[in-house]
Each structure stands twice: as structure tokens, then as C-alpha cells.
Amino acid sequence: xxxxxxxxxxxxxxxxxxxxxxxxxxxxDWQAEDAVEQFHEYLYQRxxxxxxxxxxxxxxxxxxxxxxxxxNTLTHEITDVQMARDVAMQQAKSS
Amino acid sequence: MRYSGFQVIKQGLTGNKGWKPVWREPxxxxxYDIIIVGGGGHGLATxxxxxxxxxxxxxxxxxxxxxxxxxxxxxTTIVRSNYMLEGNQPFYEHSLKxxxxxxxxxxxxxxxxxxxILNLAHSDSQRDAMARRGNAMLLSGADAKLMTADEVRKMVxxxxxxxxxxxxxxxxxxxxAGTARHDAVAWGFARSADQHGVDIIxxxxxxxxxxxxxxxxxxxxxxxxxKAKKVAVCVAGSSSRVMEKAGMRLPIESHVLQAFVSExxxxxxxxxxxxxxxxxxISQSDKxxxxxxxxxxxxxxxxxxxxxxxxxxxxxxxxxLMPFLGRARLLxxxxxxxxxxxxxxxxxxxxxxDGLYFNGGWxxxxxxxxxxxxxxxxxxxxxxxxxxxxxxxxxxxxxRGGMIDEKGSGAQPNLH
Ligand SMILES: Cc1cc2nc3c(=O)[nH]c(=O)nc-3n(C[C@H](O)[C@H](O)[C@H](O)COP(=O)(O)OP(=O)(O)OC[C@H]3O[C@@H](n4cnc5c(N)ncnc54)[C@H](O)[C@@H]3O)c2cc1C
Numbered sequence: 001x002x003x004x005x006x007x008x009x010x011x012x013x014x015x016x017x018x019x020x021x022x023x024x025x026x027x028x029d030w031q032a033e034d035a036v037e038q039f040h041e042y043l044y045q046r047x048x049x050x051x052x053x054x055x056x057x058x059x060x061x062x063x064x065x066x067x068x069x070x071x072n073t074l075t076h077e078i079t080d081v082q083m084a085r086d087v088a089m090q091q092a093k094s095s
Numbered sequence: 096m097r098y099s100g101f102q103v104i105k106q107g108l109t110g111n112k113g114w115k116p117v118w119r120e121p122x123x124x125x126x127y128d129i130i131i132v133g134g135g136g137h138g139l140a141t142x143x144x145x146x147x148x149x150x151x152x153x154x155x156x157x158x159x160x161x162x163x164x165x166x167x168x169x170x171t172t173i174v175r176s177n178y179m180l181e182g183n184q185p186f187y188e189h190s191l192k193x194x195x196x197x198x199x200x201x202x203x204x205x206x207x208x209x210x211x212i213l214n215l216a217h218s219d220s221q222r223d224a225m226a227r228r229g230n231a232m233l234l235s236g237a238d239a240k241l242m243t244a245d246e247v248r249k250m251v252x253x254x255x256x257x258x259x260x261x262x263x264x265x266x267x268x269x270x271x272a273g274t275a276r277h278d279a280v281a282w283g284f285a286r287s288a289d290q291h292g293v294d295i296i297x298x299x300x301x302x303x304x305x306x307x308x309x310x311x312x313x314x315x316x317x318x319x320x321x322k323a324k325k326v327a328v329c330v331a332g333s334s335s336r337v338m339e340k341a342g343m344r345l346p347i348e349s350h351v352l353q354a355f356v357s358e359x360x361x362x363x364x365x366x367x368x369x370x371x372x373x374x375x376x377i378s379q380s381d382k383x384x385x386x387x388x389x390x391x392x393x394x395x396x397x398x399x400x401x402x403x404x405x406x407x408x409x410x411x412x413x414x415x416l417m418p419f420l421g422r423a424r425l426l427x428x429x430x431x432x433x434x435x436x437x438x439x440x441x442x443x444x445x446x447x448x449d450g451l452y453f454n455g456g457w458x459x460x461x462x463x464x465x466x467x468x469x470x471x472x473x474x475x476x477x478x479x480x481x482x483x484x485x486x487x488x489x490x491x492x493x494x495r496g497g498m499i500d501e502k503g504s505g506a507q508p509n510l511h
Binding site: 001012013014017018020036037040041043044045046047048049050053055071073074075076 | 335336339344345346347348349393394395396397398402404437493494506508
């Protein structure tokens, strides 16, 4: 698989480490009333879709950036790659 | 028909015209007492034990493709009981005991071959951890033997013992471990279940569940609606996709594991050997092919194929451990979609929906579990209580903090 890095261009997926679902960026509030349930969902429960999947990849052998990659889990086709930092900043702005 | 040496001779002398199809191909009835979704090893074993051991009647197994098309026909066939934790080891030892009499129970040759598994250690701490694991195995009634480097050298002299980075310091041997012919296991369970009256329905995909007053009362399939008192899901890599139709999210991710087979060679490797510094396991099939594999590819996928970096990595490990294999040629490779749970251990449990049961999260170690998983799942379905060896395989263990984490590495869907 080739991941089209936003600043470095097309890179071999072997340079990256895969972490998992992009929802892992949204850590629950540990002070919330239902923090236990929220952390259970966050840590253990997964949508695990067959189709488009937003996931986190870490460019370990490259610039050490975190990316949010949209990839189809049936075909491995990658349709979108963004810097996780940009995604986080957009999220912060809109919330 | 009962299979026997006498039949082989009789059929051989009469032109082999008397053999019958191994199972029927019935059309689905309108309703069953129990429907098992997924005709993999675990689904078929569940049907066999439900009918034969727990006296249940009126059972169907619904399989999306054909029997043996899933992981039961894709694995590297290693059977062992060298786990450590309380919730796991007694279950896997129960399974190994069932394997030892499986062929008689099924009247089917599953080519069970107990030639031993040798796990290698490459440091002092790894050897100490193996001593601890070996003791846990002995406590569960299994067999285990801690081997010194010299003993390992006598047994498998062809390994690279003095590798500067990963010298071999010890080994943990389980002599009763071994391999079995994976397709034959599926066929043997299917044949026995069929003989006990179970309808095995192939090319029948379950597309949804019928619910009434919060209770599951049947399934929707590509061959129409079928009613059932109890529905038991057992679909391995497709677990999340199927349970989503009942509105459930699972502590499971689907990942691909690859397997590789070399050309046929003369006897090279006596049993199963695993490299403890990388991830490599290797054995030799009765046809002579070296059967080996390593880690997951490392990303979620439902495609039953992997990528090159994993192949390179596995082959490098093999060259590091057994340099003499460098000239063997690779013949085949394939992948299977694994139901990777978040602590590396399985789930055999009722769901919060009445009448709906779940079995999954086998990661890449579910082949060895096939008989015990079938027995435990059948026990749960028939009696609504967990089998004594499977009391810890519950959904709620993640919420309660009761994870069965053999590796001690926290919430990760890539354990074993
Ligand atoms: C490469 C590889 C190597 C492995 N090596 C080992 C090993 O050495 N030792 C070991 O113990 N384990 C090993 N495993 C793991 C083992 O194969 C699995 O854990 C085990 O086979 C899973 O259970 P099963 O046999 O029931 O799965 P499967 O055979 O996958 O059965 C699930 C079935 O459900 C069907 N299904 C899916 N969705 C639906 C639907 N909607 N309706 C109806 N049917 C459906 C599928 O078609 C499939 O036939 C390995 C796996 C792989 C891929």
C-alpha cells in the first residue's frame, strides 16, 4: 500500500505504524459522570467497518507525523490523507 | 456409512463405487430449534456436540459460502495447550484432550499428528518466563518440558544457535502438541453433525435478525426468513459485520494473517518450532511443504489477502533462525480475516438480547480451540450456563477489568 503523505508525497506503508480507529483521537473526559462507560467504549469497543474506515497511521520511519487516513477495508484503496494535527485543530475550532 | 479399514478394502475391490456423499444438501426448513450462523470449524463443532453430546434436535448450520471456505481452511493447523492464565489454559487443555480422541469420536481421519511444539528462548528473562509458563501448564494437567540449550541442540541441530543478537538459550517443549489436517476437521465435524440430523445449508448468508419484543426469534437469509428458538453466531472474521445487524458493537477488530507454504521437501523439521525473538512459526506438512507464518499485516482489513512487507519480514525471520532454508522455494501464500479481540482471548457468551448467542474473538489461535469451543458453545446454548472451562470468556470482562491478557500488554487488537 502507498500512503500519499500531505507534505512528503507518496510513501510505502511499511514506513508507517498503524494504530487504529481515528476516534482514538477523542479521548473521553475522565471527570465525566459516566467516565467508566465512556472509557470502556473508547478503549475496547470498535465499529470495525467493512468499507471506508478512518484510521491513524504514524510515520515512524519518516517525519514522525500522525496521519488520519481514509481507507477501504475491502479493497485497501486510500481516498483521503490528512495530518492528524490539522484534523484535531479543525475539531477544536468547530466544538 | 462407517469408515473403517474393511470399507477401504471392500470399496477398493469393488471399483470405489459405493462411497456416499459425506453430508446431505437440504433446503432450509421454515423453523429450527437452534440455528448456528457460520459453518466454520467452530460452527460445525458446535452442531456436532449439540446433537451428539447435549441431545438437541432440529438444528441448522447456515454458511454464507461453502464449508471450509473460512479460516478453518486457511490456518497453519497448530494444535497446542501452552497458555498460562487461569481463564485460558484449562480450556485449551480440555481442547487438546478432545483432539486426542476426536478421530474416534467423529469416525473420520483428521490426520492429528502429535509431534510436539518447541518455543525458543533467546535471553535469560525469556527462559525464566518459559519456566513459569511451563509450570502453569503442568498445573492444568498439560505436559511441558523446559529444555536447556544443549537439549534443544540435540533435538533440532540445524538451528542458528549462536546468532550474535539472538542466541538460543532454552526452549519450552510441549510433546503432545501437534498439527491436524484443517479441512478434514471441518469435513469430519460436518459429516458427524449431518449424521446426527443437523441440516448443513451452504450458500446461505445471514443478512439480518428477526426480533420481537426484544427477543431474537430467527434470521433473515439469502434463502428467505427462517425462525429459530435460539440463534448462535459463530462467524470469526465477520463477527462485527454480523453482530452490527443486531445493533451490537464488539471489542473486536478484523485483521489479516498470512500463511506461506514451500515446495515439498524431504523430512526437514520434526515438529513445530517457533522463534522467540521475532514472530515465526514453522512446521512441515505430511506432503513435505514447510508451512510457516508470523505476524498480522497490522491494519484492519476484510480482504483475504496480505501485502509484501509481512512476507519479507517472516522470511527474514526464517533465514535468521534456519539459514539452510534459503534455497527452498515458496509455493503458495494466502490470508485469512481474523477476529482480533482486545485482550487476545475469545468470547463465548449470551448477548443482552434473549435467544441470541455469540462465539468469536479467536484471534489467530482458534483452530486448536475448535473442539472445546464447540463443546463449550453447545453447553451454553443447550443449558444457558457456561461450560466449566469457559466461564471467563464473557462480554463484560472488558468493563469489569477482567481481561484475559496473556501478553500483559493492554488493550490492543493484535495480540495472538
Ligand atoms: C493464516 C492463518 C493461520 C492460522 N493458524 C492457526 C494455528 O496454527 N493454530 C490455531 O489454533 N489457529 C490458527 N488460526 C486461527 C483459526 O484458523 C481461526 O481462529 C478459526 O478457524 C476461527 O474459527 P472458525 O473455524 O469457525 O472460522 P471460519 O472457518 O472463518 O468460520 C466462519 C464462517 O462464517 C461464515 N460467515 C460469515 N458471515 C456469515 C453470514 N453473514 N452468514 C452465514 N455465514 C457467514 C464464513 O463464510 C465462514 O465459513 C490461523 C488463521 C489464519 C488465517
